[in-house]
Amino acid sequence: xxxxxxxxxxxxxxxxxxxxxxxxxxxxxxxxxxxxxxxxxxxxxxxxxxxxxxxxxxxxxxxxxxxxxxxxxxxxxxxxxxxxxxxxxxxxxxxxxxxxxxxxxxxxxxxxx
Amino acid sequence: xxxxxxxxxxxxxxxxxxxxxxxxxxxxxxxxxxxxxxxxxxxxxxxxxxxxxxxxxxxxxxxxxxxxxxxxxxxxxxxxxxxxxxxxxxxxxxxxxxxxxxxxxxxxxxxxxxxxxxxxxxxxxxxxxxxxxxxxxxxxxxxxxxxxxxxxxxxxxxxxxxxxxxxxxxxxxxxxxxxxxxxxxxxxxxxxxxxxxxxxxxxxxxxxxxxxxxxxxx
Ligand SMILES: Nc1nc2c(ncn2[C@@H]2O[C@H](COP(=O)(O)OP(=O)(O)OP(=O)(O)O)[C@@H](O)[C@H]2O)c(=O)[nH]1
Ligand SMILES: [Mg+2]
Ligand SMILES: [Zn+2]
Numbered sequence: 001x002x003x004x005x006x007x008x009x010x011x012x013x014x015x016x017x018x019x020x021x022x023x024x025x026x027x028x029x030x031x032x033x034x035x036x037x038x039x040x041x042x043x044x045x046x047x048x049x050x051x052x053x054x055x056x057x058x059x060x061x062x063x064x065x066x067x068x069x070x071x072x073x074x075x076x077x078x079x080x081x082x083x084x085x086x087x088x089x090x091x092x093x094x095x096x097x098x099x100x101x102x103x104x105x106x107x108x109x110x111x112x113x
Numbered sequence: 114x115x116x117x118x119x120x121x122x123x124x125x126x127x128x129x130x131x132x133x134x135x136x137x138x139x140x141x142x143x144x145x146x147x148x149x150x151x152x153x154x155x156x157x158x159x160x161x162x163x164x165x166x167x168x169x170x171x172x173x174x175x176x177x178x179x180x181x182x183x184x185x186x187x188x189x190x191x192x193x194x195x196x197x198x199x200x201x202x203x204x205x206x207x208x209x210x211x212x213x214x215x216x217x218x219x220x221x222x223x224x225x226x227x228x229x230x231x232x233x234x235x236x237x238x239x240x241x242x243x244x245x246x247x248x249x250x251x252x253x254x255x256x257x258x259x260x261x262x263x264x265x266x267x268x269x270x271x272x273x274x275x276x277x278x279x280x281x282x283x284x285x286x287x288x289x290x291x292x293x294x295x296x297x298x299x300x301x302x303x304x305x306x307x308x309x310x311x312x313x314x315x316x317x318x319x320x321x322x323x324x325x326x327x328x329x330x331x
Binding site for chain 1: 118
């Protein structure tokens with residue numbers, strides 16, 4: 001469900017940016033997606049096929065670049081890779097940590113011709 | 114041709130916080146972001162707020178927790194709307210989480226929302242939720258030097274509650290030292306001394322809430 005809104009937002013950004021660059025057909029869109037972001041790329045792909053029809057992004061390839069998760073424990077400062085959302089610090093077992101990377105969701109670049 | 118975009122697909126925390134704040138203003142709702150260490154007395158302070166101001170104000174509570182829902186069950190048992198947000202490991206609430214929670218509340222019929230942020234003095238202070246005021250609780254057993262260790266949160270708040278003053282005889286908490294350190298970091302900030310177990314100071318706390326949430330007239 002959220003992926004629908006995300007895909008709409010992707011198309012909005014792509015249209016604005018492509019027009020700024022003088023228009024043309026969009027060939028590919030590179031989306032950076034953090035490991036911990038809850039968005040499913042297959043599902044974005046699915047909505048993209050439907051929503052891009054008739055736009056300058058129709059037929060464009062979606063490229064997903066994954067970012068590995070990194071977190072720092074708020075108690076002991078240890079850096080680690082949270083593997084799931086209910087993870088706790090491997091050093092001191094504190095469940096309280098700050099995610100440093102892995103929650104990204106942005107458009108990195110477009111290819112147009 | 115390659116175009117560098119580097120644009121977030123979702124809006125940033127600050128812009129969502131601003132949208133939350135506007136939505137609350139339109140509906141005349143006051144929202145308090147309550148922050149403290151684990152066990153300092155956040156839930157107890159909310160219970161005192163409901164007891165002291167629940168007759169005059171339509172209140173709702175948003176409970177931020179890493180995983181459980183014990184605190185929201187406690188609040189619901191007092192016939193007060195409670196929404197639970199589990200942050201799934203993250204040590205603070207974000208404006209987006211609050212935005213989704215607000216969708217579940219009847220804002221037109223609400224005067225005051227209290228958010229119990231995740232128990233932690235570091236990360237919550239960095240995230241604007243769109244609140245009207247920020248309140249933190251320091252409890253006596255944590256020691257009077259807390260403000261030195263967590264200066265940001267002490268600088269950012271509009272009110273400091275010193276809870277568990279009934280324990281003063283048993284710990285080395287120096288109230289004068291504490292007050293002067295806080296005044297140095299955040300000149301003029303209001304401080305209320307409180308004991309949730311004995312009820313000391315809870316009248317001041319409710320009065321402050323009533324004043325903060327009073328409809329702005331004329
Ligand atoms: N002696 C004393 N104990 C208190 C006071 N206020 C709260 N407590 C106790 O402190 C403990 C924690 O209180 P809570 O209100 O659950 O604290 P909290 O900050 O919500 O805790 P978490 O949500 O677990 O982070 C409970 O056992 C309370 O009974 C007080 O004024 N004096
Ligand atoms: Mg609590
Ligand atoms: Zn740790």
